[in-house]
Amino acid sequence: MFIRTIKIKRPNLLAAALVVVIVCLIAIVGLTAYRVTAKSEYELKNEQQRQEFIKEMGWETDEGFDDCKQITIPEEFNDVYNSYNELQKQQGFDLSRYKGKICDIYTYKVRNYKGHEGTDDVNCNLIIFENKLIGGDVSSVELDGFMQGLRSSQK
DSSP, X not given: OOOOOOOOOHHXXXXXXXXXXXXXXXHHHHHHHHHXXXXXXXXXOSHHHXXXXXXXXXXXXXXXXXEEEXXXXXXXXXXXXXXXXXXXXXXXXXXXXXXXXXXXXXXXXXXXOTTOTTSSOEEEEEEEEXXXXXXXXXXXXXXXXXXXXXXXXXX
């Protein structure tokens, strides 16, 4: 049986550790940037682009939006906004970057939500700031309703 040992000098060990740390940091930053860009860099300047996005998410809606209103994202989030922003973060968005900004919310009636077909019970809300999608949800307006991210998980 042969045993072979390798002696690594201390400066070489430190340099190798530094290279590993740098590679890990680059990978983390790159994956984070990809996640945000892949999910939240939607430019929605007009109705056609909004409709295409909604269809891409798996929803069928009427030809135009049902409502459009302007809101100001609060400077300080309460519990409700914190919870809502958690849903946004799961989708790759973050409303905290837009505190104090005036945004448009476009609301569309979803016509193909399973169990709610043909009703006016389910909305798709798109939050737009300077023609860019910064958040949104699909939610029920019923008393015991629900809220989920924009992408359909229905098969």
